[in-house]
Amino acid sequence: MFIYTTPVYRLSLALQGFLDEQFYQLEELQDESSPNFVEEVVTLFFRDSSRLMANIDQALEQCPPDFHRLDKFLHRLKGSASSIGAGKMKNECAGFREFCSEENLEGCLRSFQKVKKEHTILRQKLENYFQLLRQVVPVDKATRSGS
Amino acid sequence: MSSVGDGDGGQRHVLAVDDSSVDRAVIAGILRSSKLRVTAVDSGKRALELLGLEKKDVSMIITDYWMPEMTGYELLKRVKESSELKEIPVVIMSSENVPNRITRCLEEGAEEFLLKPIRPSDVSRVCSRVLK
Numbered sequence: 001m002f003i004y005t006t007p008v009y010r011l012s013l014a015l016q017g018f019l020d021e022q023f024y025q026l027e028e029l030q031d032e033s034s035p036n037f038v039e040e041v042v043t044l045f046f047r048d049s050s051r052l053m054a055n056i057d058q059a060l061e062q063c064p065p066d067f068h069r070l071d072k073f074l075h076r077l078k079g080s081a082s083s084i085g086a087g088k089m090k091n092e093c094a095g096f097r098e099f100c101s102e103e104n105l106e107g108c109l110r111s112f113q114k115v116k117k118e119h120t121i122l123r124q125k126l127e128n129y130f131q132l133l134r135q136v137v138p139v140d141k142a143t144r145s146g147s
Numbered sequence: 148m149s150s151v152g153d154g155d156g157g158q159r160h161v162l163a164v165d166d167s168s169v170d171r172a173v174i175a176g177i178l179r180s181s182k183l184r185v186t187a188v189d190s191g192k193r194a195l196e197l198l199g200l201e202k203k204d205v206s207m208i209i210t211d212y213w214m215p216e217m218t219g220y221e222l223l224k225r226v227k228e229s230s231e232l233k234e235i236p237v238v239i240m241s242s243e244n245v246p247n248r249i250t251r252c253l254e255e256g257a258e259e260f261l262l263k264p265i266r267p268s269d270v271s272r273v274c275s276r277v278l279k
Binding site for chain 2: 025037044045048079082
């Protein structure tokens with residue numbers, strides 16, 4: 001079992017509103033048979049979301065923009081964010097989607113900047129978080145005498 | 148999390164269908180933590196291919212609603228229209244709370260309609276009821 005130094009850090013992430021309850025529920029699923037489940041899912045999320053954001057970029061550059069296609073990408077991006085518990089990103093996507101449904105290009109462009117920013121910040125925070133977890137020494141290894 | 152493996156020693160096999168790699172990983176992880184054997188596929192088409200091969204083995208299908216080419220609703224219909232597959236319980240997942248969509252799925256024979264994000268407690272509840 002691990003000595004968790006991370007509850008404070010995790011708490012600060014939650015307080016800043018980046019992560020919601022879903023993230024902690026996924027952490028609860030981790031056990032010996034799937035010790036890195038959350039990190040694996042988060043890795044998938046950043047792979048998927050980076051691709052979606054590149055697609056969104058392209059859709060916004062089209063003249064005129066294809067709002068229908070844009071909405072599909074946003075639906076997927078918001079969904080993935082929600083599934084991993086990235087609450088803040090999910091909310092930014094929801095705002096973006098509203099502008100999209102109004103076919104408000106300027107609103108979309110502004111929103112997309114926010115989403116990109118959130119995405120970058122979230123990636124950094126989660127990378128730091130998983131790095132911290134890897135540095136934590138398991139109790140059984142710590143108490144075993146060296147050989 | 149309580150096990151829902153059946154008494155004769157075999158693990159129950161659940162087929163999860165979702166075009167999102169993230170959601171597939173999440174639902175598979177949740178199901179596996181309930182000691183279920185999971186096969187996760189990315190489309191209704193692949194689901195039907197697998198069901199054609201392993202129908203006797205699949206105890207439950209859990210599928211996303213919105214998928215390109217074949218929606219979860221269309222998959223549900225195909226399963227319920229098939230004499231070989233119709234007994235397999237189907238659960239639909241969706242990120243959107245659309246009442247007439249939910250009604251349509253339940254009327255077509257879905258066991259339950261779960262709103263995303265899927266929580267372990269949702270799956271636990273459904274599996275306990277459906278996988279007796």
